Amino acid sequence: MAQTKPKSRSNLAKAKDAGKASSALPSSLNSEDLIDIFTRMVLARTTDERIWALNRQGKVPIAASSQGHEAAQLGSLLAAEKDGDCFLFPYYRDLALKMSAGLTPTEVMLSFMGKAGEPYSAARQFPLQGADLPNKIIQISNVVSAGLTQATGYALGCKMLGEGTVCLVYFGDGGSSQGETHEAMNFASIHDVPIIFICENNRYAISVPQAQQMAIDDISSRSAAYGFPGFVVDGMDLIQCYEATHEAINHARTQGPVLLEMRVERFMPHTTDDDDRRYRPANEVEEARKLDPIITLANVLIEQGALDQEQVDGIKAQAQQAINEATDAAEAAELPDVSTINDNVYAT
């Protein structure tokens, strides 16, 4: 019997359209929103690049880059912010999301250097892992998709308390293979839990390509097996990510879970400890960078007349300045007090 083999899927097919995106604004967004989110995106990218450089200087032990994932992370974040009653369970590659949710550049640098004042875990955990409750974020661990059932439980808890909170939980294509992902989606659907499963699909689980992770093209199609809607979203297009999340929030709050597969590109190796030249085709990243969400969003803003090139350059220069100052501040900061090592093993 003839079998249809899954096709290898690539965003590169769209590379010829690089720099173009949906430029018509949804009614709930105005150009100030876009300028603001663009500014935060540039700041996150600048931070991400600096962290990588600091790793090579031996000042940051480990980092996972979100370069290439920014539109997915910030588009969904913007929708959550606009909604005002969302709680986020990101995963380890969500630097842009966590930073843009409300951390200062200095806090981020303290986190990556493991210094006193680290906002997520007091520097017990990998950078930006733990909790940032003021910004409504929890991410406990590096076990991929462990956060999916936790977020489902959190959202269930909100529902039991009669609250309207919607949870957004993030994971990668790699995490989609975990049994926990199945268990979370199954349970969430049974109980109409107000949750959005956001899969940032960059087609690589560290080195293993999608075709060796699953025999299907669309991770979003799995939602059908649980009885809730799933969509593929162009994860390189901030406005699409915003719109899809905005709609998903409304659906989740009233009807239950949604799966959004945001197709993104991973511009950097898995982490600072990885060398992706061992497993990625030579020009793949170069081609992917033509879809850079920063370029795309800058073009939209210029096209709309919201910004000119000079202003775009100014935003980038400001980000550099902010990161320079943050790096200096974090380098000068103290390490955590060793006497705190036993603190908070147990809650009182």
Next chain:
Amino acid sequence: MAVMTVIEAVRDAIREEMQRDSRVFVLGEDVGQRGGVFLATQGLIDEFGPSRVLDTPLAESSIMGIALGAAMRGLRPIPEVEFADFVWPTVNQLIGEAARTCYGTNGAVPVPLVVRIPYGGGIRGGLFHSQNVETHFFHTPGLKVVAPATPFDAKGLLKSAVRDNNPVVFLEHKKTYRLVRGEVPEGDYTIPLGVADVKRQGTDITIVSYGLTLHYCLEAAEQVSGESVSVEVVDLRTLTPLDTETVLESVKKTGKLLIVHEDNITGGVGAEIAALVAEQAFEYLDGPISRLCGPDIPTMPFALNLEEAYMPDTEKVVQALRKLAAY
């Protein structure tokens, strides 16, 4: 005072805590209409409804992950793992995540949950319905571990566990459920976690135990009292936090220590107590620290004689006491 079984005491504790605090809810396989395989949650669905007595899919990892997430939101879930043997799929959420959440968020996210786990053997359960799992949780900082032996302790400790702001592993020995009866006072009372109980006073030998084997120790102590051996029996009740003070105080008085548990001997709770006493009460010892524990096999086999060979029992405790008394 009413006389009741361990399972009745557990059920009463859950019901009263659910009445007291609307954030408390139970979830697990068969906990709803079925009332749990051991009937620990019998009738609760009628009183509290299906959203607070939540029948889950047959998927232990998500039972724990969902309980953890709900606890993060400030609810006080009581997930049930049907048998300890099925706890292994939850281990990532319990040991990997829940135990590390408070520390890993520097105290920002406490985890007030109690996972109830029927455990232990002597009930012809074979390899997958007889396991002792306590050592894995005992080894894990961030968890509290409770293992009561009597109805009175089970109720008072379970209430404290529900009110605690940390993940508590609450181990209920299956064989005690209906075998052990005892007086339980009417109304609300709690027993603090981390406080052992001297169940029998004595002067010659200290036995430290918990759970089902505690009862064998009490029977054995009674038996050797006719041989002029006075045995003190310490019921740990809580494994974490461990009441080191009560253990040390007793050993300093008697000079001899026998540790009895059903779990495998190597690296078990008894090994830690032996180390504790060797370090902090060495000069008080008049005999070797002794252990009567399960052998190092994966758990008790199904055949009756093999199961009996595994299980500590009253006669084995008597033999161990006589040996120690001879020093």
